[in-house]
Amino acid sequence: MSPKIGIIGAGKLGTALARMFAGSYENVAIINSRAPDSLKLQLQILLPGVQAMEVHELIKWADIIILATPLRQYQTLPLSEMAGKIVVDAMNYWSPVDGKIAEFEKYADSSSELIAQSIPGARIVKTLNTVAYSELEEHALPKGDEKRRAIALAGDDTDANALVAQLIDAIGFDAVTIGMLKNGTLLQPDTELFNVRVTADEMYAVLDRLQKV
Amino acid sequence: MEIGVYSFGDVQRTKDNKLGSTSDATKNLLEAIQYADKVGLDFFGVGEHHTEYFPASSPATIIAAAAATTKRIKLGSAVSVLSTDDPVRVFQQYSTANIISGGRVEYIAGRGSSTESFPLFGYELKDYEALYNEKLELLLQLNSLGKNESFSWDGKFRPTLNNAKIVPQSDEPFKIWLATGGNPQSSINAAVHGLPIAYAIIGGHVSRFKPLTDLYRAAAEQYGPEGFTPEVSFAVPGFVADDAKDAKDTFWKHWHWTMATLGKVRGFAAPSREHYDYESNEDGALFAGDPEEIARRMVEAHTQFGVTRIFLQMDVGQMPQEKFLHAIELLAKVVKPRVAEMLKETKHES
Numbered sequence: 001m002s003p004k005i006g007i008i009g010a011g012k013l014g015t016a017l018a019r020m021f022a023g024s025y026e027n028v029a030i031i032n033s034r035a036p037d038s039l040k041l042q043l044q045i046l047l048p049g050v051q052a053m054e055v056h057e058l059i060k061w062a063d064i065i066i067l068a069t070p071l072r073q074y075q076t077l078p079l080s081e082m083a084g085k086i087v088v089d090a091m092n093y094w095s096p097v098d099g100k101i102a103e104f105e106k107y108a109d110s111s112s113e114l115i116a117q118s119i120p121g122a123r124i125v126k127t128l129n130t131v132a133y134s135e136l137e138e139h140a141l142p143k144g145d146e147k148r149r150a151i152a153l154a155g156d157d158t159d160a161n162a163l164v165a166q167l168i169d170a171i172g173f174d175a176v177t178i179g180m181l182k183n184g185t186l187l188q189p190d191t192e193l194f195n196v197r198v199t200a201d202e203m204y205a206v207l208d209r210l211q212k213v
Numbered sequence: 214m215e216i217g218v219y220s221f222g223d224v225q226r227t228k229d230n231k232l233g234s235t236s237d238a239t240k241n242l243l244e245a246i247q248y249a250d251k252v253g254l255d256f257f258g259v260g261e262h263h264t265e266y267f268p269a270s271s272p273a274t275i276i277a278a279a280a281a282t283t284k285r286i287k288l289g290s291a292v293s294v295l296s297t298d299d300p301v302r303v304f305q306q307y308s309t310a311n312i313i314s315g316g317r318v319e320y321i322a323g324r325g326s327s328t329e330s331f332p333l334f335g336y337e338l339k340d341y342e343a344l345y346n347e348k349l350e351l352l353l354q355l356n357s358l359g360k361n362e363s364f365s366w367d368g369k370f371r372p373t374l375n376n377a378k379i380v381p382q383s384d385e386p387f388k389i390w391l392a393t394g395g396n397p398q399s400s401i402n403a404a405v406h407g408l409p410i411a412y413a414i415i416g417g418h419v420s421r422f423k424p425l426t427d428l429y430r431a432a433a434e435q436y437g438p439e440g441f442t443p444e445v446s447f448a449v450p451g452f453v454a455d456d457a458k459d460a461k462d463t464f465w466k467h468w469h470w471t472m473a474t475l476g477k478v479r480g481f482a483a484p485s486r487e488h489y490d491y492e493s494n495e496d497g498a499l500f501a502g503d504p505e506e507i508a509r510r511m512v513e514a515h516t517q518f519g520v521t522r523i524f525l526q527m528d529v530g531q532m533p534q535e536k537f538l539h540a541i542e543l544l545a546k547v548v549k550p551r552v553a554e555m556l557k558e559t560k561h562e563s
């Protein structure tokens with residue numbers, strides 16, 4: 001059965017993802033910081049086939065939740081309701097752009113691990129944070145195309161990783177699993193894999209060099 | 214169709230290969246605006262930035278200087294970071310310059326994709342959205358006051374105003390645009406407020422903005438004030454030279470420096486030449502080419518999106534001033550008439 005995908009954040013990244021997922025999946029929902037009604041026109045014009053849902057309802061409904069709000073907003077989200085869900089963290093802690101946040105500034109591991117601590121019981125996958133939203137739709141290519149771009153993902157739950165890898169494949173990219181969530185440090189701003197335009201083979205070569213896999 | 218330029222005030226490279234002075238860059242910027250006016254360009258925008266290579270931190274000041282020393286060109290911020298400014302001050306500055314210019318001044322309100330101004334002026338990025346919304350609201354109200362009308366206002370981010378007089382007022386309010394980098398909600402907001410919109414298209418394909426311009430027009434129809442006519446402009450990086458290859462190679466060098474420098478600060482890899490070629494050809498966001506190619510692309514944007522103004526950022530990464538000035542001249546004297554000619558032809562055909 002086709003998984004239900006719920007996207008929290010209807011900005012540049014959230015709407016791009018919603019549109020792409022709606023091309024392959026029947027059940028895609030999205031919400032911003034307001035009531036679902038506020039997205040009426042966006043659904044009609046930008047996101048045909050996507051529904052808007054109140055955030056608590058969306059969390060309950062979805063099999064896979066995608067966090068696509070500014071990272072500084074994450075604590076305002078009803079995180080505890082996400083226990084047991086697959087949660088894709090697409091948010092970046094990107095201080096030159098979004099400003100410094102003390103708890104992330106002093107945290108040495110990946111930002112997703114800190115977020116994972118606030119969502120006990122969720123199966124967190126860090127991915128979709130490394131591609132500029134403007135390139136998602138433009139760089140998508142069919143499976144098997146030799147130029148197909150790779151998107152890396154990291155997570156502790158292998159089943160969750162596999163399911164998210166399918167999602168990535170479905171929207172036109174090769175998924176490269178780089179292991180546990182702690183390896184997410186390889187996918188943050190200021191790393192070699194952040195917003196690089198590489199194929200899966202090229203990505204494996206970088207990873208080999210970094211000797212992290 | 215209006216054709217223009219925007220600039221963040223590009224410093225020059227010195228003979229001993231160092232970064233030149235911000236003082237020279239500021240004089241160069243004013244010179245470029247005056248030159249653009251002389252050769253007949255329609256618009257010049259000054260974009261607020263606070264770095265040693267993009268030093269145009271105070272667009273209102275440059276615009277005021279230009280207002281007094283130019284005749285026809287429209288002048289605007291492109292963009293100003295309204296979130297970290299005081300709307301009362303902004304209103305006074307742009308209104309003053311608008312009066313001096315004889316009604317040629319515009320304000321393009323942005324949230325700012327560069328956030329240097331937040332720590333500089335003591336604002337917090339956690340208030341990013343709230344600051345922008347409140348300040349835009351206040352600025353719009355100030356700009357629509359009746360003659361000598363007293364004004365009272367209460368908000369979160371600036372002291373309360375009680376029956377204040379906000380002067381001077383120009384005969385007609387200056388034009389306020391809303392700038393956006395592609396967040397869909399911004400397109401709706403512009404329409405709801407009845408504002409013209411400026412899309413900053415700095416990467417990817419231009420056609421990516423089609424759904425957004427559609428959204429803006431649909432929102433204008435559904436939620437816009439009565440009698441409001443939507444108006445769309447595009448701001449794109451680009452460069453014009455007599456020869457297409459020269460234009461693309463020249464812009465590559467300077468654009469690449471800028472992207473590599475920005476990448477170092479923000480932690481992303483510098484783009485490759487392959488990527489640049491992809492973005493500076495056909496439908497790409499970078500309008501670098503000879504006058505014929507650029508004219509054709511502007512006409513396409515007009516036909517496809519109903520865009521009525523396109524303005525290019527040409528002086529980046531220490532673009533030599535004489536090349537910048539020549540590009541301005543080409544835009545005004547070759548591209549502009551060519552665009553007008555092509556638009557006439559398309560009208561005849563249809």
Ligand SMILES: NC(=O)c1ccc[n+]([C@@H]2O[C@H](COP(=O)([O-])OP(=O)(O)OC[C@H]3O[C@@H](n4cnc5c(N)ncnc54)[C@H](OP(=O)(O)O)[C@@H]3O)[C@@H](O)[C@H]2O)c1
Pocket residue numbers: 008009010011012013014031032033034067068069070071073076077090091092093094128129130131132133134342396398
């Ligand atoms: N832009 C990219 O290319 C890109 C690429 C990779 C990763 N990312 C990451 O993706 C995230 C979003 O970036 P963006 O560029 O899409 O930002 P954006 O355009 O500013 O959009 C942010 C969205 O989040 C919503 N939001 C804010 N607080 C919320 C809350 N408490 N509950 C529900 N929704 C909320 C906003 O809704 P309102 O309109 O109601 O405020 C808005 O729809 C960031 O963490 C960023 O690092 C972005």
